[in-house]
Amino acid sequence: MYKSFFGVVAMDGMNFSIDEGEVRCLVGENGCGKSTMIKVISGVYPFDEGTLSINGKEYRHITPAGSIAEGIQVIYQDFSLFDNMTIAENIMMYSTVASKKVLIDRRAIRRRALEVLERIHITMDPDEYVSGLNVAQKQMVAICRALAQDCNLLVMDEPTTALTTKEVESLFEIVKQLKAQGVAVVFVSHKLEEVLEICDSITIMRNGKNVYDGKTTDKKLSKEEVIYYMTGKQFSSAVYDFSATSQTPLIEVKNYTLGGAFEDINFSLLPGEIVGITGLLGCGRSELAESLFGLRPADSGTVLINGTDVGIFKRVEDALKHEIAYVPEDRLSEGLHLEQSIADNSVSRVIGSFANRLGLLNRKALSAQVKKGLSSMTVSGMRPGNPVKSLSGGNQQKIVLIKWLASNPKILILNCPTVGVDVGAKSDIHEIVRGLAREQGIGVVVISDDIYEIMQLCNRVLVMRNGRIAYQTDIGDTTLEYLEASLAADEEGLA
Amino acid sequence: MKHKLHFKADRDFVRMLIVTIIIFAAMTAMRPNLFLKTANFVSMGYQLPELGLYSLAFMVVLITGQFNLSIVATGNLCCITGMMVMHQAVEKNLTGGAAWGYIFLGCLAAIAVGLVCGWINGFVVTYFNVPAMLVTMSTTAIFTGIAIIITQGKAMAGVPDELVYFGNHTLLGIPYALWLLIAVFALTAVLINRTSFGFKLKFVGSNLKASHYTGININKIRIRAYVYSGLISALCAIEILAHTNAAKADYAESYVGQAILCSVLGATSPNGGYVRMACMALSMLSLQFLSSGFTMLRLGGYFKEFAWGILLIAVLSFNFISQELRRRKSIQAVAKARVGQKS
Amino acid sequence: MNRLWKKIRGANESKLLALLVVTTLFFSILNPDILTLANFYALVRTASVDAIFALAIMVVICSGAFDMSYAMVGAFGSYIMMLLCTLNGWNLPAVFIFLGAIVICVSLEMFNWALIAKLELQPYIATLGTQMILKGAMLAFISTKFIYTLPASISKLSTTYLHTAAYGSGVESQLHITLIFVVALYVIMHVVMTYTNFGRQVYAVGADPAAASRAGIRVARVRLLVFVIAGILCGLGGVLHDVVARCSYPVPSDLVGQELTSIAAVILGTANSAKARGSVLGTLLGVLLLEYISGNMILIGVPSFYIQLASGVLMFVGLVIQMSNRERRRHSLKKEAVPHEA
Amino acid sequence: ACGGDKEPVNPDDGPGSGTTTSKYVIANTPKCIGIEWWDRMQVGNKKFMDATGHEVYQAGPAGNDDTAVQIATIEDCISSGVDIINVIPSDPDACETTLAKAREAGIVVISHEAENMKNVDYDIEAFVNEEYGAHMMDLLAEQMGEEGGYCLMMGSFTMTSHQQWVAGAVKRQEEAYPNMYQVCDPVESAAGGGSGEGSYVIAKEVIAAYPEVKGFIGCDMVDPPGIAMAVEEAGKAGKIAVTGTCLLSVCKQYLENGTIKVFTAWDPAIAGEAMCALGVMVKEGAEIADGVDLGVPGFEDCTLKGNILYGSAWFDCTLENMDDYNF
Numbered sequence A: 001m002y003k004s005f006f007g008v009v010a011m012d013g014m015n016f017s018i019d020e021g022e023v024r025c026l027v028g029e030n031g032c033g034k035s036t037m038i039k040v041i042s043g044v045y046p047f048d049e050g051t052l053s054i055n056g057k058e059y060r061h062i063t064p065a066g067s068i069a070e071g072i073q074v075i076y077q078d079f080s081l082f083d084n085m086t087i088a089e090n091i092m093m094y095s096t097v098a099s100k101k102v103l104i105d106r107r108a109i110r111r112r113a114l115e116v117l118e119r120i121h122i123t124m125d126p127d128e129y130v131s132g133l134n135v136a137q138k139q140m141v142a143i144c145r146a147l148a149q150d151c152n153l154l155v156m157d158e159p160t161t162a163l164t165t166k167e168v169e170s171l172f173e174i175v176k177q178l179k180a181q182g183v184a185v186v187f188v189s190h191k192l193e194e195v196l197e198i199c200d201s202i203t204i205m206r207n208g209k210n211v212y213d214g215k216t217t218d219k220k221l222s223k224e225e226v227i228y229y230m231t232g233k234q235f236s237s238a239v240y241d242f243s244a245t246s247q248t249p250l251i252e253v254k255n256y257t258l259g260g261a262f263e264d265i266n267f268s269l270l271p272g273e274i275v276g277i278t279g280l281l282g283c284g285r286s287e288l289a290e291s292l293f294g295l296r297p298a299d300s301g302t303v304l305i306n307g308t309d310v311g312i313f314k315r316v317e318d319a320l321k322h323e324i325a326y327v328p329e330d331r332l333s334e335g336l337h338l339e340q341s342i343a344d345n346s347v348s349r350v351i352g353s354f355a356n357r358l359g360l361l362n363r364k365a366l367s368a369q370v371k372k373g374l375s376s377m378t379v380s381g382m383r384p385g386n387p388v389k390s391l392s393g394g395n396q397q398k399i400v401l402i403k404w405l406a407s408n409p410k411i412l413i414l415n416c417p418t419v420g421v422d423v424g425a426k427s428d429i430h431e432i433v434r435g436l437a438r439e440q441g442i443g444v445v446v447i448s449d450d451i452y453e454i455m456q457l458c459n460r461v462l463v464m465r466n467g468r469i470a471y472q473t474d475i476g477d478t479t480l481e482y483l484e485a486s487l488a489a490d491e492e493g494l495a
Numbered sequence B: 001m002k003h004k005l006h007f008k009a010d011r012d013f014v015r016m017l018i019v020t021i022i023i024f025a026a027m028t029a030m031r032p033n034l035f036l037k038t039a040n041f042v043s044m045g046y047q048l049p050e051l052g053l054y055s056l057a058f059m060v061v062l063i064t065g066q067f068n069l070s071i072v073a074t075g076n077l078c079c080i081t082g083m084m085v086m087h088q089a090v091e092k093n094l095t096g097g098a099a100w101g102y103i104f105l106g107c108l109a110a111i112a113v114g115l116v117c118g119w120i121n122g123f124v125v126t127y128f129n130v131p132a133m134l135v136t137m138s139t140t141a142i143f144t145g146i147a148i149i150i151t152q153g154k155a156m157a158g159v160p161d162e163l164v165y166f167g168n169h170t171l172l173g174i175p176y177a178l179w180l181l182i183a184v185f186a187l188t189a190v191l192i193n194r195t196s197f198g199f200k201l202k203f204v205g206s207n208l209k210a211s212h213y214t215g216i217n218i219n220k221i222r223i224r225a226y227v228y229s230g231l232i233s234a235l236c237a238i239e240i241l242a243h244t245n246a247a248k249a250d251y252a253e254s255y256v257g258q259a260i261l262c263s264v265l266g267a268t269s270p271n272g273g274y275v276r277m278a279c280m281a282l283s284m285l286s287l288q289f290l291s292s293g294f295t296m297l298r299l300g301g302y303f304k305e306f307a308w309g310i311l312l313i314a315v316l317s318f319n320f321i322s323q324e325l326r327r328r329k330s331i332q333a334v335a336k337a338r339v340g341q342k343s
Numbered sequence C: 001m002n003r004l005w006k007k008i009r010g011a012n013e014s015k016l017l018a019l020l021v022v023t024t025l026f027f028s029i030l031n032p033d034i035l036t037l038a039n040f041y042a043l044v045r046t047a048s049v050d051a052i053f054a055l056a057i058m059v060v061i062c063s064g065a066f067d068m069s070y071a072m073v074g075a076f077g078s079y080i081m082m083l084l085c086t087l088n089g090w091n092l093p094a095v096f097i098f099l100g101a102i103v104i105c106v107s108l109e110m111f112n113w114a115l116i117a118k119l120e121l122q123p124y125i126a127t128l129g130t131q132m133i134l135k136g137a138m139l140a141f142i143s144t145k146f147i148y149t150l151p152a153s154i155s156k157l158s159t160t161y162l163h164t165a166a167y168g169s170g171v172e173s174q175l176h177i178t179l180i181f182v183v184a185l186y187v188i189m190h191v192v193m194t195y196t197n198f199g200r201q202v203y204a205v206g207a208d209p210a211a212a213s214r215a216g217i218r219v220a221r222v223r224l225l226v227f228v229i230a231g232i233l234c235g236l237g238g239v240l241h242d243v244v245a246r247c248s249y250p251v252p253s254d255l256v257g258q259e260l261t262s263i264a265a266v267i268l269g270t271a272n273s274a275k276a277r278g279s280v281l282g283t284l285l286g287v288l289l290l291e292y293i294s295g296n297m298i299l300i301g302v303p304s305f306y307i308q309l310a311s312g313v314l315m316f317v318g319l320v321i322q323m324s325n326r327e328r329r330r331h332s333l334k335k336e337a338v339p340h341e342a
Numbered sequence D: 001a002c003g004g005d006k007e008p009v010n011p012d013d014g015p016g017s018g019t020t021t022s023k024y025v026i027a028n029t030p031k032c033i034g035i036e037w038w039d040r041m042q043v044g045n046k047k048f049m050d051a052t053g054h055e056v057y058q059a060g061p062a063g064n065d066d067t068a069v070q071i072a073t074i075e076d077c078i079s080s081g082v083d084i085i086n087v088i089p090s091d092p093d094a095c096e097t098t099l100a101k102a103r104e105a106g107i108v109v110i111s112h113e114a115e116n117m118k119n120v121d122y123d124i125e126a127f128v129n130e131e132y133g134a135h136m137m138d139l140l141a142e143q144m145g146e147e148g149g150y151c152l153m154m155g156s157f158t159m160t161s162h163q164q165w166v167a168g169a170v171k172r173q174e175e176a177y178p179n180m181y182q183v184c185d186p187v188e189s190a191a192g193g194g195s196g197e198g199s200y201v202i203a204k205e206v207i208a209a210y211p212e213v214k215g216f217i218g219c220d221m222v223d224p225p226g227i228a229m230a231v232e233e234a235g236k237a238g239k240i241a242v243t244g245t246c247l248l249s250v251c252k253q254y255l256e257n258g259t260i261k262v263f264t265a266w267d268p269a270i271a272g273e274a275m276c277a278l279g280v281m282v283k284e285g286a287e288i289a290d291g292v293d294l295g296v297p298g299f300e301d302c303t304l305k306g307n308i309l310y311g312s313a314w315f316d317c318t319l320e321n322m323d324d325y326n327f
């Protein structure tokens, strides 16, 4: 099968097949064409060449409606939810459309939506509007929507990126149930542990081609092997060891409180330190990060920068003054100007400093900066003049980093820096972050729900529960299992 | 790198250039002995500044993805303020230096009013979360309402002759008013392409939230866009005073629609974030050619309106069609490349 | 019960209703006549045409598109019918005149649809273009004449009243027949938008066309139907405009150029700058509020030179109250809320 | 007035080329084009064109008046080298400088509905504007029995001629009809959205707010029918007098059913024709003196005051004499 966008070849002779009751994982680096293949199957994109057969029937064109009629359900990477509708309406949207009835029964919709929500054990108000939900909740709604229909093939495009371990587990529970019912499941993820845990068979993609196909029952692949197939490179994981060079914290917060989000937060960050903050959904870590960047002023507390009290940040400018950089959670809506060029995006943070007193830009210095920034990381498929939206997820994230590093920050706050980023790019990003901390003495705060990531990247970790710091330890003093348990302990109401 | 940076832009430019040339050629062909006369160009030079300035005022805000429908209402309020000050010089029969003093004061007053009006628009749009289109629609009613109360609806006339001279004479064959437009245009072009403010305008236009998260003071930028828009309106008001020697609450109301037309034809993205000054210049010229040409063809004002509408839709559809063609071509190219590989 | 109460309290319609009630009470202190039945009839008479056009633009806004040409489309359709009747001396029953106007308006709106859905032009700009073309074409090629002698069936409708009431002073005011049209259309559209599959699909397309097409919705078809509905409403609105005005203008200046007022009404009723939330009830309340403000200025004794300023200020205040409340609630945590793009 | 008359007469006949045959190009630039009143003026222009062979064309803002567009149109007319410009400015003051340029270029400028303009060769008036206002007041007072409250409605507050009429009307009332009074400041139909609907809405509100109102004067052509409709709906037909400036074609139904007893007007066609005739006379160097005959009905014996030429005033149209008017 072949597919191209304006000369960018996204699928280049891809072969893929799946049988009843099979759970097949699809892995590959960012931008290798996983989502594109899914969209071809579901009829969102037409394909240029090749064959597509579903249930033995060959299709030259398939529409989304046709694909749904064939029993294919997709959980899209970007959710494809309707912000202006309630959770119940969203969950039942596909079946409403498919029913072709003229009138709708609002009460039945609500009832069936509740059933689905119960089935995967989540409590949400079905009358709430989706626009008010956070990413994880939206992901759950998208999953519910797919489960609400009867399907033969369920395609999940990175369903776990926004979910916590607990929720992932219950998702896997459901996958197993579906499998027992004979439903085929395509599972796309960058989290290889998950992949290896759930799948029966695996397809590894590279540059729009399948490079490996096989059942895990036939041959057990190791994580390293998968990575090798994906990237064509060997991959090693190193741990960050930190030794303090100075005892004055770059930033220290005391009794930091924001009503409804977090309270009584105390922590400090030394130069060269990488501190991880983790916790379950809704524990307030995003709010904490945003608050440290001045996006949501805290209600009370003290912020010390290099030992001096600077007061609570009221605006982003306050944080910028103290050379804090913030890489937001959602790069698409918060991190990048998708329509603007890669070059412009890379200097958007520092553009002001290239202006003279009249506000005129020094264009030569500016384009030097663009060159410097873009050459500091390998961004594949990049043309500086093209809009950023032409890049894939991991590469976009690198542009966000480049943008912030241009301003030479002292403190770097990374909010889920590797969500939806593949292993190759992930290790690139980790390497860069470690380098920054080690060589330039930058203090880094990493917010992540990926405990493996925390273990690899950080030298210290804070676990948050219900808006408070529940547990704080050096990475060396803890183990992965213990950290996971401490999250779970919260769930069970212990500790 | 630079030549690639403006890949899309150059296509817009070529398209607009073709449109302008076609209109010019058509008008010339139909009325050769009238259209090509110097007098005609001078006359167009007198007409263009008002539309041009208002279009720039609209465009500046459009870059941020917002609308400013009160450009003309702001201009008229400035005009009336300026008139109230300058008219005193006429009443006192002042000439020379003293008159110039009043002119200067009047200009200052007009500019101050323009800035304030712009600021009000910007402030409300930025802090109150009401769609800009509706905010500026109601401020249009408010500004015009104030103008009506001040003037009781009547025209005010009589600024010092020193100013009127500049509204109705040429320098190097080009009307002073057009020089003003050229100056403001150049200033705006520099502002947009060569300053960090212009850069930020585009960023704010293309993604408000990301700009905020990048540390751009989005509120400040958006307010400044409106304030600059108000400033251009005020400058236009001064030009109107000089040109017509009069001020009135409803002068040039139909220029709002034309300013939108001109901005969009000039390749400014209606969704914000993209602007191309060279296209703006061509867009102004082509609208003026069309307008003057139609009067010369003795066709009523409604033909003009009709032609503008057609032009707008034709130019915009052209975008789509050329994009579609390119898409087809790229698919073919890829297919061909693959066939080549296989063999 | 609890759920219902929460819903009522949360709905922006209730807030708008409150705003309307407060305005009315405030006005009625200034002039008790405001609260008379007669004044209500007067409101119905002046608001009915706007209400129908607002409904047309609401459907379009819900589908995520926009239409600046609707008033011109309506005027175009009805004027052509009146002109045909006058020139040919036809004495058509009202039904045929309505139908004829609807056919014309639907085809014009389909032109808009083609521009927006097929050529992918920005809706605001594309329909502004349509408006210019129609206005220019009307005056340049069709006619500039006002038609004061409408077909008999239409003039009969013009003076058909359901009821007559009087102000305290004895000045009369009639409940115009158009009320029936307005009520019927609002009920129908409310059902269509809230209780039909199609209505759901319109909102879905408005929220995110890509997601809608992934849901198996035929986006282009939904959009087409939306514009057809808008065309039908415009046709009705156009003819009813002639009915109440007792004449037909080629380019009626109380409609063409005033499009934003109806759009403001829709957005007031939506109370959300984010698109695709429009509701039928909210639209009605929005229209009533704006008509109330602009239609009672003289009654509450605003000096005439101050009317434009006063209605501008009131509308401004209404918009600010209605919009900022909502945003504040939604961003209760984000003190420095990042506003939506308009 | 659609179709034919807007086509260019002979598009490539450059101006001035007609010196041998002395055929002039006359540009008629009214406040706006595309509405009944100015269409009627175009009828007069056409008549003149057919009778004399001079070329007359109309240009200006479409649908709504806009001074800026009108000035731009005049600029275009100047540069296209017309011989005569007839202008009915919506804002006389704002047009002065541009018209001065026209005259510098040797173009004869004739204005209408704009007394006291400096940069015109002649201004031609069907009447003195204040007197016309006073006349409307006389008509109203007669119907109201010279007592009671009345209301003045302008097209918009910014229309200069309407301002003068209103001033004239108020002055006459204060001098001659002490028992009459204005119930409120003059109102503008533009506030109700312009067109007849605007007049209706505003009138209806005025009637509700000031039930004592006994009469209306509508300055704009669309006002009297709009007011008449409001009066009928208020159940006050015959009790509230409606008069003002109108055209028969516009308010015929109200004249027939008696809601409007009399309205007044002058014929825009004749005004247009008279402007053309005067323009040509000036261009040809004919002497313009008191009592000059423009060869157009109503302008056979004009009074000259300064540079203003007054014709024989308005006509009043009633049910009885309405058959005399075909517009």
Ligand SMILES: Nc1ncnc2c1ncn2[C@@H]1O[C@H](COP(=O)(O)OP(=O)(O)OP(=O)(O)O)[C@@H](O)[C@H]1O
Pocket: A005, A006, A008, A009, A010, A028, A029, A030, A031, A032, A033, A034, A035, A036, A037, A077, A381, A390, A391, A392, A393, A394, A420, A422
């Ligand atoms: N709509 C589009 N227009 C142009 N190029 C596109 C489009 N969608 C995808 N691409 C390109 O096609 C390639 C494959 O993208 P795809 O989204 O399928 O990657 P992916 O494997 O899902 O990556 P990720 O893991 O980041 O989600 C990328 O290079 C991307 O830039």
Ligand SMILES: Nc1ncnc2c1ncn2[C@@H]1O[C@H](COP(=O)(O)OP(=O)(O)OP(=O)(O)O)[C@@H](O)[C@H]1O
Pocket: A132, A134, A135, A136, A162, A260, A261, A280, A281, A282, A283, A284, A285, A286, A287, A449, C330, C331, C332, C333
């Ligand atoms: N708009 C809102 N209104 C009211 N409360 C909110 C809102 N958004 C978040 N909260 C509350 O703030 C707290 C933290 O929210 P949030 O879910 O964003 O945390 P988080 O740590 O960022 O989780 P994750 O990163 O996994 O999404 C929760 O108690 C949540 O209910």
Ligand SMILES: [Mg+2]
Pocket: A034, A035, A036, A077, A157
């Ligand atoms: Mg993907």
Ligand SMILES: [Mg+2]
Pocket: A134, A135, A286, A287
């Ligand atoms: Mg969060």
